[in-house]
Amino acid sequence: MRRKIIAGNWKMHMLRAAAKELAIQVAPLGSAPKADVVVCPPYTALGVVGDAIASSGVHLGAQDVFWNEKGAYTGQVAPSMLVDAGVRYVIVGHSETRGRFGVPEPGMDDVVLAHFGENDRTVNLKLKAARSVGLVVICCVGETLAERRSGTTDEVVAAQVRGGIADLTAAELEGVVMAYEPVWAIGTGETCESVEADRVCGVIRAEVGVLYGADAADALRVQYGGSVKPNNARDLLSRPNIDGALVGGASLVATDFAAIVEGGS
Ligand code: PGA
Numbered sequence: 001m002r003r004k005i006i007a008g009n010w011k012m013h014m015l016r017a018a019a020k021e022l023a024i025q026v027a028p029l030g031s032a033p034k035a036d037v038v039v040c041p042p043y044t045a046l047g048v049v050g051d052a053i054a055s056s057g058v059h060l061g062a063q064d065v066f067w068n069e070k071g072a073y074t075g076q077v078a079p080s081m082l083v084d085a086g087v088r089y090v091i092v093g094h095s096e097t098r099g100r101f102g103v104p105e106p107g108m109d110d111v112v113l114a115h116f117g118e119n120d121r122t123v124n125l126k127l128k129a130a131r132s133v134g135l136v137v138i139c140c141v142g143e144t145l146a147e148r149r150s151g152t153t154d155e156v157v158a159a160q161v162r163g164g165i166a167d168l169t170a171a172e173l174e175g176v177v178m179a180y181e182p183v184w185a186i187g188t189g190e191t192c193e194s195v196e197a198d199r200v201c202g203v204i205r206a207e208v209g210v211l212y213g214a215d216a217a218d219a220l221r222v223q224y225g226g227s228v229k230p231n232n233a234r235d236l237l238s239r240p241n242i243d244g245a246l247v248g249g250a251s252l253v254a255t256d257f258a259a260i261v262e263g264g265s
Helices: 016-031 043-053 079-084 120-132 145-149 153-164 170-174 194-212 214-219 230-237 254-263
Strands: 004-009 035-040 059-062 089-092 136-141 176-180 221-225 244-247
Touching: 004 089, 004 221, 004 254, 016 035, 016 043, 016 254, 035 089, 043 059, 079 120, 089 120, 120 136, 120 153, 120 170, 136 153, 145 153, 153 194, 170 176, 170 194, 170 214, 176 194, 194 214, 194 221, 194 230, 230 244, 230 254, 244 254
Parallel strands: 004 035, 004 244, 035 059, 059 089, 089 136, 136 176, 176 221, 221 244
Antiparallel strands: none
16 A cells, blocks of 8 residues: 655745745644655745754655755755755656746747756656655656647656666665656646546556566555646545645645645545
8 A cells, every 4th residue: 555645846936934834834734644745845945844844744855956966066956965954855857847837937938948958867867866865756757738639648758757767776766756747737727637647647657667567666656746736636646546646836825735635645
């Protein structure tokens, strides 16, 4: 029986005072009996949020990480720096770091989007580096609307899985959670229908099975993410291949996030 994992991705929201307030409100969710609960504030709020959830059972996550431990990498944050800041989980390969936005801002042309240059190779480097210091990695995959319409969803997602977790040891894979996040459903209010979300989470599990065997596939936790809200969480989380949720917008409202956690319990 896989334990559910509900993670809140606060993205680029919350100054420290607001982050502390929200963290205090979600701290009681750490006692959820059937789910691990994680919050991923922006780097600048990791300290205050970490203090607010200390010993609550809610885990601290970061939204990205670099793959080298130190060096001349302006603006980057090393895996051990996250550990040093009390972080236990990290998101890698989010579509928004890959430059694949559900709703691109006006003015986000190709030149601007190139800033968000994550790809399967960098996801793999980050994933291995984060695992080497014991961080649990939430590795995101998902197709764009154009890819879904052209019928290549399974192919795209399987290729991202293969690229992201390439050459991991069994121990490294144990600390990996996959997140299926259809790009067209992120921040758009469009949720992937639960049967279809479950099917694609099954595709991810099957691909891991091909690479690492049936036991690894069976143990793997696969989250769904993309407009998860209190009113759809229970349905999504009741599906056999969906082991949790990666929640954006709704994780910024303590009562909504609590209702989603409740839906997974
Ligand atoms: P959303 O974001 O819940 O706001 O759609 C999900 C995510 O990007 O992880």
